[in-house]
Amino acid sequence: MPRLPGLIKGLGVTARTAGRTLFPKRGWKTLIPAPQKGAVTVQYPHEKEAPPDRARGVIALHEENCTACMLCSRQCPDWCIYIEGHKVKAPPRREGGKPRTVNMLDRFDIDYALCMYCGICVEVCPFDALFWTPEYEYSEPRIADLLHDKDRLGEWMETVPDFLDYETGSEQKVRKVPR
Amino acid sequence: MTTLLALPYWQETGIKLGLALAVIPTTSLILVYLFLFKMMAFMQSRLGPNDTGPYGTLQLIAEAIKFLQKEDIHPEQADRRVFRMAPVVVLASTFLLYVVLPAGPDAVVQNLDTGVFYAMAVSSLSVLGILMAGWASANKYALLGGLRAAGQLIAYELPLILAVMGVVIQAETLNLQGIVEAQATGEIFGFGAIGNPFILTQFIAFLIFMIAAQAELTQTPFDMPVAETELVGGFHIEYTGFRFLLFFMAEFGTAFAFAALASVMFLGGWWIPGFDVDDNILNVLGPGVMLAKILLVAFFIFWVRFTYPRLREDQLQKFAWKVLIPLSLANIVLTGIFKVVF
Amino acid sequence: MTDETTIEETPPADDQRERLLSDLSDSLGEILVESHLRPHENIWFRVKIEAWQDAAMAAKSAGFEYFGFLSAIDWHIAPEGRYEDTEFDTGLVEEDDEPVEIDSSTGYGGGDTRFQMLMQLYSLSEQAGVILKADVGDDMTVDTVREIFPGADWHERETHEMFGISFRGHPTLQPLYLPTEFEGHPLRKDFPLLARQVKPWPGVVDIEEIPEHLEAQLEAEVMAAFESNEGGS
């Protein structure tokens, strides 16, 4: 049956936490209650938590780099990337050359209702056309509206943060985001 | 009895009744906002409601409106009449409790000579409502919850009453106003400036009273009848909307009433040191003093509620019959001896 | 409980497992069909299906008393592949018409039948595991081992509903995961994966080629634009 110490200790923990939440400030300011500062929760619509730079929020498309090679679409485990494209003739790179055949991207849709945010498409892209951005506010009331086309994906390109430096001891090279 | 205003009996009663009716929802609002919303949130490093109104004070109004808007659902198998009556019975018990709670020399709905007896009797009425709810819901969880509540409330009614007995013996009256007066005019070894709050002489009784009240109010660690994680709400599992609101109000209204009883019987009630017990000004200041004391007691009730896990039903019964009741009996014996000796 | 002596990390030969292999082979006797050893990993034993219980018993008495899991393998080569080739994207493959093609050549310990039982047991004192296998015959029935390893109870139920293998002596072979009225055995290779059949593979689309009759014309246009641009700048 209840002995005192354990029960009292428990009361102490909750009281301490309440105190820390209500009076988070130090020194004489301790007396001013500031729960907004002491609470760990973020009051979402008023203030927004910044996700880490690597956060996989949404996939942005840098359209100029995309060659419609279909790699991402084929590697996608959920079959949620739809690409259509056609070939066009482009002028040669240098004078006297032959005209080149390049791929033009007509459609690049990602169905975020299906997407599992695994990042395989970003990883397999050989031309640096797909990037993760921590942007997360793109919910839709209807599930069908979650199919985003290449214009929308392109808009997110602005929110792509630069790649982070690595911790010492790493041999990875820091990549650059095309702007 | 000196009255504040010389009014006919029916007018006076009408005013008091109206006040009491207004007080009950308000008190549960205060408790819910202060403790359930804010204190619990702070204890958990959260903010609690803070968007509706200043510091979220209007959240409760929103909640009440939400409950009122909801559809009134009966389970198909439910015993409809009993199902509907149950929350009313529970709330009625709460309302009846408020009748004898004094907030000043005259600020009381009815100053009964057997006030303590009446309060104890009326508070156990809620068991009936809970049993009715548990039975009529036609739900196994609700039934288990109702039966647990019945067992628990009966088990804890005894130590509650026995704890109060000590106070009654010391005060030599069953009248709550009399108890306040006894504390106000009492002396501690000849020192009478702060009277003699019975918490000093009846500390064991106070502890037992608080523990038993915790069980009566079905607050953690004695909340098996509702036990969200086992019985998913127990007896009120099937209640929605307004009827659930009634249960909810009754829960917090009763908590307030028990806190008031504790402060009347153990903390000196509405009396302020330095004033005469009959002083008319206490009718104005008394409610404020009472409120402060009640909030202090309620703070402990809810502090314990937010900190502790819950006991098992059999452990609770063991605790009541093997620890609390012998203790409170011993307390009565001791009080009696002291009463005779001094 | 455990032996405090740790195994050396990378000795050239795995003496401990070889010893276990020979010990257990001896105690299994003639119910052993084939065994396989991957050093520092696991030992595989294929036993006769009639002696499935005896093999479990023998392993348990040899110290392999920690029950890992029990399941089965379907060696039938799935006709659908990974559903990514166009010819398989349409229509269900009829179960009865197709000859069942089995390929268990790559499995350790070999195999002769389509279904193979699989059980992993561990010895805490030896800090080594064994994997028992047995070929399931045409009657699709195996003796239950739930008396020997009570944990096998649910694994057998799962295997029963997923592969359709019955367990002799198991009292409650009702489905564990699937609804009672579910038909078919999902983990069999010929059970179609509808999620992949209701939708065509998006990767099947390819870049639209330039129509041949337009190619020369487009080329000329581009060159003309290029040259005029060059001249201008």
Place this chain on the structure above:
Amino acid sequence: MTATSDREQMAYVSAQAADARVKVELDTGDMTLNIGPQHPATHGTLRIACQLDGEQVVVAEPIMGYMHRGYEKLCEVRTYPQCTTLINRIDWLGSFANEVPFILAAERLMEIEAPPRAQWIRTILFELSRIANLALFLGDMGVQIGALTPVFFAFRDRERVLNQIEEVTGGRFHPNFDRIGGLKDDIPKGWIEETRSVMVKMRTFCDEMEDLLVGNEIFQARCRGVGVIPPEVALGYGLSGANLRASGVDWDLRRDANPGLAWDQVDWRVWTHPDGDSFARYWVRLQETREATHIVDQLLDGIPSGPIMAKVPRIIKVPAGEAYISTENPLGEMGYYIVSKGDLGPFRVKIRTPSFNNISIVPWVMKGVYVPDVITILGSLYFILGDIDR
């Protein structure tokens, strides 16, 4: 019946007869109580059909499958890199730990090994996901038996760990960070220091839980002696993880069958408890969480420099063969039995999840307990529904 001369036998027989008569006279039929599938204590959709005699459980039978997603089948139509996406979602609270045994099994078949730096970071993330997972258990167990506050503390402090995981992997819950031959990326600058401070906070959290629950007499009254599992039963049912160690079996795959991660490089101990009851299970997990913070601290000190990827072909084909690798996940032993035919994807994957075995003991352990104990035992066995149903 024949030994009527024996007085004890007589007494026994008459007592039996009296019992039987009571049962006939007061024909108290058993009540069936469905705990779940929608029930707060089953965090997920597990259903436990209990036959009750009063409040005492006569038979308890878990019924699951409400969340069966068929991962074993789905893995068969995916390539190896694609599988990790699914595997993340088996035990969603400690998802990085799910990827590791699968990747290790594939690496074993390909006979490649990740470079040491990758192995260390893997181990760190593994332990971080263990902390994140167990922290939630430590709080959730409180809720199961009625304490409101611990779970909020758990969510508060787990968030810090998840943030650290997210800063490296980009995913809070589904990192998908492990690759065959190494890792997807290296750790960002400043991460080591941040993680260290988080580990200090997690230790404070463990202390708070110790004060709030372990030391609390009510908690002890609820958990001690409830749901006792003796070691031999635990072994037979294939219990693993803290459930096994709480029964006094000193067995931890991290120490005893380390598949190549960096656990053998640091100094730590395996916690066991002899009692085998719910309290022991809670206690062992609490100690493990604390131990994991020490492991992470030590690992952070010694991350070797070097590459994080071994040389692997761009298109991964795993040679034919079979491999079974299991690791000590937060919930227990999680293993993948991969049958490969030299293809792009596995031919068959058998996923041995800890919760499936841990929960299979429920009918055995719940005979004769009270309804509140059902919740205590369920909570202390600690299952994740995705881990049972796969």
